[in-house]
Amino acid sequence: MSIELRVNGATHRVETDPQCSLLAVLRDDLGLTAAKYGCGEGACGARTVLLDGKPIRSCSTRVSVAAGHAITTLEGLESAGKLHPVQQAFIDAGAMQCGYCISGMIMSSVALLKTNPHPSDAEIIRAMDGNVCRCGTHPKILAAIRAAGGAR
Amino acid sequence: MNEFENDALVLEPERYELHNTNSAYRFDVGRRGFMGSFAGGILILVAGKGTAQERPQQNVAQGESGAGRRGGGNAAPRDVGAWLHIGEDGAVTVYTGKVEIGQGIRTSLAQVVAEELHAPLAQIKMVMGDTDLVPYDAGTFGSQTTPTMAPRLRKAAAAAREMLLDLAAEQLKADRTHLVAEEGRVSAGELGSRSFGQLTKGQKLVKQIADDVPTTPATAWKVEGKPAPKVGGREIVTGKHEYTPDVKRPGMLYGKILRPATFGAAAVSIDTSEAAKIRGVTVVRDGDFCGVTAPSDWIASKALAAIKAEWKTPADAVSTKVSSKDVFEYLKNAPANGGGGGGGYGGGNNNKGSMTDGLAAAKEKLQRSYTVAYIAHSPLEPRCALAEWSSDGKLTVWTGTQRPFGVKSELAQAFRIPEDHVHVIMPDMGSAYGGKHTGEAAIEAARLAKQTGKPVRVFWTREEEMTWAYFRPAGLIEVSSGVAADGTVTAWEFHNYLSGASAIAPVYPFPNTHIQFHNVASPLKPGSYRGLAATANHFAREVHMDELAESVKMDPLAFRLKNLPAGESQDRLRAVFETAAKKFGWGHSKPAADHGFGIAGGFEKGSYVACCAEVAIDRAAAKVKIVRVVTAFECGAIINPDQLKNQTEGAVIQGIGGALYEAIDFAGGKIVNPRFSRYRLPRFSDVPVLETVLIDRKDLASAGAGETPIVGLAPALSNAIFNATGVRLRNMPMAPGGAIPELKKA
Known part of the structure; x- marks a missing residue:
């Protein structure tokens, strides 16, 4: 069936099975590949995108559920060539190794800082515990989120 | 030796998958031409012939043969x-x-x-x-x-x-x-x-x-010796970097592969008729290989699910008979497998003096067993490959691999084409940790692409990655030792079953040693891992050193230093021990109630590491929290200190998983927990305060740093938990399922 999606401010109409995951549609139909497949069951956070500003696992979200809501992916953060403060903070802190988890990390961080601009370390850890980084970049990711929080 | 000599010389005996030159599949491709597209219908196969899809029970002969290109042609x-x-x-x-x-x-x-x-x-x-x-x-x-x-x-x-x-x-x-x-x-x-x-x-x-x-x-x-910002960092934070699963080609199809029900299972019947009815789906069959392609991943998954297959599990295979519950008993009693059982592996100097004399000189004697479980690499990007054939029979494959030329050879072999017809491109990858030396997904994608005449991407699911790739092997290690009253270790006998020979030889120059690696058939497919066998060998050695120190009432650090007389390697190990201990404040304070301090260290791949850990124990819940880890690391002259810190801290954090939580459960030829929701990886809440001291030896050549920093953590944690509780943990993971079984009993 035909579904209308609002992604990063633009409206897209896609022909898809409504049971299909939001992530598959974003990646394969819309070419927005920043959100990654990691585990397929919402246990790693690599597929985190924002739905009306709230972080969701796009792998375990059916595309039909996302219709009519504002969807934000990592590609939607940069504006007019200027990085979002969280993106910049990740670069400044060197908070990446292989980088595969980083899209999900940044989206979860953006959602956290929106509701809690100056989180404590305990609050950051609680908000980020669903995001897996296999390279062990956690200390630098924490530093990046702290810096982005302070910068606001 | 100069910089341009053959680099195959560095292969280690237990890098199992590098010695296995057999392709995962035996295609009919090229032998009798291609089979036509399968239009559905039931195909009855004769069970009994070993399936070629996976042979987890097969453990190839080790040693100096069979690994890639050897000999003079490889300079x-x-x-x-x-x-x-x-x-x-x-x-x-x-x-x-x-x-x-x-x-x-x-x-x-x-x-x-x-x-x-x-x-x-x-x-x-x-x-x-x-x-x-x-x-x-x-x-x-x-x-x-x-x-x-x-x-x-x-x-x-x-x-x-x-x-x-x-x-x-x-x-x-x-x-x-x-x-x-x-x-x-x-x-x-x-x-x-x-x-x-x-x-x-x-x-x-x-x-x-x-x-x-x-x-x-x-x-x-x-320029070297200083931090430099990561090349490609901006592409990563904006999502523009294309990992293999992000690469798209015109007309690309999505492929899925039918997996056997169990390891080594042979197909009795495969009915693809329902799958073939789905619009846009092509079914491809070739010997044991069965896969589908479709215009979307979603439809390909549906087509795969529509295939009805019956499998015959090989009853006598070690992969069927042995489970994670009885694997260590099996390892102890299994017959030696091929050429890996010799006493000479592990860097020489393994057998010296006389164990009889050494034990006679000892005041205290100990015999202990240690185990490590099978674990999965779990790179966040599972295996993925995109294959495309040109009209003149040339093959291009984009794939995440640590061995592009190895995958190229595998492809040439699988399709019986000259190597110069194969082009492998490796986009910077969502990591591997030793887990992506083989080209299964590349071969699968190429087989599907050959049939359909379109580019095909095969992207393994997490479950496939945690089942059909390979594992860091489990291991059983038995140590017998003797120590004199002054803390000098007089006898050291060390047997490693299966996990491997890397770092099996201690830096401590014990006078009487018998050290042996016993290679036995592995129930699960074994392969490389970050720090592979060095992790198991250090765990056993450095926990045992603590047990010996305890037996003669010596401080664990003083005991280690006592057994490190002057010498080039010994001096470097002593330096990291002393540096870590100083930064940690070892000996200057006592741990708080229910807290404990532990130390461990060692040498692997040209570099030296020491870890001091503090843990806090929740006795009621039998849980451990890592409070603080100080790591001292030395790998010669440092090229980029920021990245070295990343590698060191990353290894320590990754090491938390294997030390405390990670274990692959298997039984009856199946993986029981091939999902992240059932396989506990380190998370933010597990990460302690990390302090890392990098020793820059500008007078020494730079050594690698990707692996060695992982080896010190697990024994340091075990030793710290003993310090807190008086309970000695000799099995990795120490807290499977989150709690420490020995503490529940205590």
Whole structure:
């Protein structure tokens, strides 16, 4: 069936099975590949995108559920060539190794800082515990989120 | 030995998958031409013939045969132009078969070239792991990039710089000795200057790299030895970097592969008729291989689910009979498997003196067993490959692999085509940790693409990655020892079953030793892992050292130092122990109630590590919280301290998983927990305060750092938990399911 999606401010109409995951549609139909497949069951956070500003696992979200809501992916953060403060903070802190988890990390961080601009370390850890980084970049990711929080 | 010799020499005996030259599949392709597209229907197969899809029970003979290209035909090229090109615009392109998987070598190798070429770092572009463009390379493993590739590129860049000076002397009519190469230009004072691009005019650099080309000593480095921002960082934070699963080709189809019900199972019947009815779906059958393609991943998954298959599990196979519950009993009693059982593995000096004499001289004697479980690498990017055939029979494959040339050979072998018909491209990858040496997904995608005539992507699910790849092998280690009253270890007998021989020999120069690796058939497919066997061997050794210290009432640090007399390797190990202990404040304070301190250290792949850990115990819940870990690490001269810190801390954090939580459960030829929701990986809440001291030895050659920092953590944690509770933990993981079983009993 035909579904209308609002992604990063633009409206897209896609022909898809409504049971299909939001992530598959974003990646394969819309070419927005920043959100990654990691585990397929919402246990790693690599597929985190924002739905009306709230972080969701796009792998375990059916595309039909996302219709009519504002969807934000990592590609939607940069504006007019200027990085979002969280993106910049990740670069400044060197908070990446292989980088595969980083899209999900940044989206979860953006959602956290929106509701809690100056989180404590305990609050950051609680908000980020669903995001897996296999390279062990956690200390630098924490530093990046702290810096982005302070910068606001 | 020079930098351009055969790098296959570095293979370790237990890098199982590198010795297995059998392709995962035996296709009919090329033997009798291609089978037609399968239009559905039921095919009855005769069970009994071993399936070729996976042979987890098969453990290939180890030793010096069968691993990739050996012998004299494999020396690295000595032409400058094979490694480096300078464009007319001054852009420097560097070619290497090493690949970027998060360890940061795209940045650090560029620093090496910038240093010797005297070019700005930003002007250097690394071409990595593209088999049509780069010189042959055995693969990115064994912490070998820094000790082998960095010196090669350093010499290639130095040779190029000398050529640029020759050209400048000629073009500027200047005295060569007065020329200065700096920031991509050669200057001759009043006679003017030329950019590198003006000098070479983009032409190929034709010159042999001389052994004695002058290179900059580490003490004079200006670009190396300093942090440099990660190349490609902006592409990562904006989502623009294309990992293999992000690469798309016109007309691309999505492929899925039918997996056997259990390891080694043979197909009795496969009914693809329902799958074939789905619009856009093509079913491909070839021997044991069965897969589908579809215009979307979603439809391909539906088609796969519509296939009805019956499997016959091989009742007698070790993969069927042994489970994770009885694997250690099995390891102890299994017959030796092939050539790996000799006592000589593990770096020599393994058998010396007399155990009888050593035990006779001991005041205390101990016999202990230690175990490590099978664990899965769990790179966040599972195996993925995109394959495309051209009309003239050439194959291009994009895939995440640590061995692009290894995958190229596998493809050539699987499809019976010349190697020069295969082009493997390796986009910087969502990591591997030793887990992506093999090309299964590449072969699968290529087989589907061959049939459909379209590019096909095969992207493994997490469950496939945690079932059909390979595992860090489990291991049983038995140690018998004796110690004199003054703390001198007098006897040391050490048997490792299955997990491997790396770092099996201690740096402690014990006088009487018998050390042996017993290779036995592995129930699950074994393969490399970050720190592979060194983790198990250090766990057993360094926990046992603590037990010996306890038996003679000595401080664990003092006990280790007592057994480290002066010597080159011993001095370096002592230095990391003392550095970590000082930073930690070892001996200056006692742990709080229910807290404990532990220390451990060792040597692997040319580098030295020591860890001090503090843990806090929740006795009611039998849980452990890591409070603080201090790591001292030394790997010679440091090329990029930021990245080294990433590698060191990353290894420690990754090590938390294997130490405390990670274990693959298996039974009846199946993986019981092939999902992240049932396989506990380290998370933010597990990460302690990390303090890392990097010892920069500019007088020593740079060694690799990807693996060694992982080996100290697990024994340091076990020793800290003993310090807190008096309970000795000898099995990794120590807290499977989150709680420590021995504490529940205590």
